[in-house]
Amino acid sequence: MKRKVLLIYTGGTIGMEKDYETGSLRAFDFGNIFEKMPEMKLMECEVFVHPFAKPLDSSDMGPDEWRIIANYIFDNYEKYDGFLILHGTDTMSYTASALSFMLKGLTKPVILTGSQLPIGDLRTDAKENLLTSLYYASLYEQNEAVIQEVAIYFEYKLLRGNRTLKYSAEYFDAYTSPNYPILGQSGVHLKIERENLFRSDERIEFHVDEHISEDVLFWRIFPGMKLNHFKEIPKMKVLILQVFGSGTIFSSEKTLETLQQIRNNGTEIVVVSQCISGGISFGKYENSNIFAKIGAISGKDMTAESAITKSMHLIDNPNYKGSFADNFSRNICGEISD
Numbered sequence: 001m002k003r004k005v006l007l008i009y010t011g012g013t014i015g016m017e018k019d020y021e022t023g024s025l026r027a028f029d030f031g032n033i034f035e036k037m038p039e040m041k042l043m044e045c046e047v048f049v050h051p052f053a054k055p056l057d058s059s060d061m062g063p064d065e066w067r068i069i070a071n072y073i074f075d076n077y078e079k080y081d082g083f084l085i086l087h088g089t090d091t092m093s094y095t096a097s098a099l100s101f102m103l104k105g106l107t108k109p110v111i112l113t114g115s116q117l118p119i120g121d122l123r124t125d126a127k128e129n130l131l132t133s134l135y136y137a138s139l140y141e142q143n144e145a146v147i148q149e150v151a152i153y154f155e156y157k158l159l160r161g162n163r164t165l166k167y168s169a170e171y172f173d174a175y176t177s178p179n180y181p182i183l184g185q186s187g188v189h190l191k192i193e194r195e196n197l198f199r200s201d202e203r204i205e206f207h208v209d210e211h212i213s214e215d216v217l218f219w220r221i222f223p224g225m226k227l228n229h230f231k232e233i234p235k236m237k238v239l240i241l242q243v244f245g246s247g248t249i250f251s252s253e254k255t256l257e258t259l260q261q262i263r264n265n266g267t268e269i270v271v272v273s274q275c276i277s278g279g280i281s282f283g284k285y286e287n288s289n290i291f292a293k294i295g296a297i298s299g300k301d302m303t304a305e306s307a308i309t310k311s312m313h314l315i316d317n318p319n320y321k322g323s324f325a326d327n328f329s330r331n332i333c334g335e336i337s338d
């Protein structure tokens with residue numbers, strides 16, 4: 001039986017072609033993808049294409065588009081065996097992280113991919129990314145999907161979406177997942193690392209929780225930063241502080257006073273690290289004691305992208321019982337280590 005994959009094209013470099021006369025890039029009509037890539041017809045799966053009416057640069061993707069994608073997957077969940085989202089690379093990790101929190105009880109693959117060079121470029125990385133993503137999106141064994149989570153496939157690696165970040169604007173190998181091992185790898189053989197795959201609680205039936213709040217702010221500290229600027233920050237529900245190393249910040253009284261004041265205003269403070277690998281460990285240095293004092297929440301080894309979208313999803317979400325801190329600290333879909 002041929003598996004059916006729904007390909008949702010949202011925009012980004014992957015959907016562009018080079019006009020070799022003028023040298024400029026232009027969006028190409030994705031409805032014609034089978035003409036551009038006849039190889040797709042040779043795949044063992046059947047591909048159905050749903051392009052966004054207006055392809056977007058991924059810097060224009062946000063909560064509205066995440067909801068549109070999540071609900072489109074929900075509406076088509078029974079008809080297809082897997083879902084492939086073609087997306088600009090700049091914010092793909094945010095979309096993958098957000099979708100991982102919004103798609104509850106997922107039992108089918110949702111793979112995101114894109115490319116660094118347009119599909120119409122002679123040296124493009126788009127074709128391999130697209131063909132192998134289709135393979136992973138249609139991979140079933142004994143009538144069960146092998147991948148049952150939101151993943152990014154890029155340059156020979158299949159990665160858990162909410163563990164990724166884009167770390168290169170130059171190389172084809174643009175994504176990394178520094179705190180979680182790969183889910184699969186494409187070489188002569190297409191491999192799956194089964195022990196790394198996520199499985200939802202099977203009592204949860206597939207549904208979408210589209211709650212996303214925009215009342216979240218992200219702040220990266222730096223040596224010499226004037227903390228009194230914090231006082232000018234408008235009231236917000238969650239402040240994500242990106243601090244040094246394993247969780248340190250300036251030790252002055254002023255720091256404590258300012259952060260305490262933000263907390264007294266009812267703002268939750270989540271702490272993540274500026275290092276891309278490793279994470280926060282409160283109490284390791286004196287300069288992290290302040291976070292325990294003000295009741296800040298450790299983002300542990302989460303990526304900034306994941307901490308931001310998890311905060312957006314959890315804050316004021318009526319579908320979660322208990323405190324924001326307890327829910328944030330809990331592993332929801334493989335985004336944080338225990």
Ligand code: ASP
Nearest residue numbers: 012013057058088089090
């Ligand atoms: N600016 C593009 C985007 O993110 C970059 C890309 O697709 O690689 O939409």
